[in-house]
Amino acid sequence: MQRTMEKLKLGALEDDKPVKISVELPAQVHRDLVAYAQALGHELGKGAPDPAKLIPPMLARFMATDRVFLKRRKTQSSISPRD
Numbered sequence: 001m002q003r004t005m006e007k008l009k010l011g012a013l014e015d016d017k018p019v020k021i022s023v024e025l026p027a028q029v030h031r032d033l034v035a036y037a038q039a040l041g042h043e044l045g046k047g048a049p050d051p052a053k054l055i056p057p058m059l060a061r062f063m064a065t066d067r068v069f070l071k072r073r074k075t076q077s078s079i080s081p082r083d
Helices: 027-044 051-064 067-079
Strands: none
């Protein structure tokens, strides 16, 4: 019997110029982030990435799938003039 492995929401991480911020995470969130990094590394057939590198794509994915946020952002961008 062959099991079909479900894909994680994140894929390979993009290499982009970062903006540095500092944030404190609850211990459980950090443990989950480490576990996610290990699962992602296993899925991609590589070593686990640095858990901190997962935060930007996770936030981007979260915001990209938040319909209310996208609707408000679209409304605001059509109202405010662009430089």
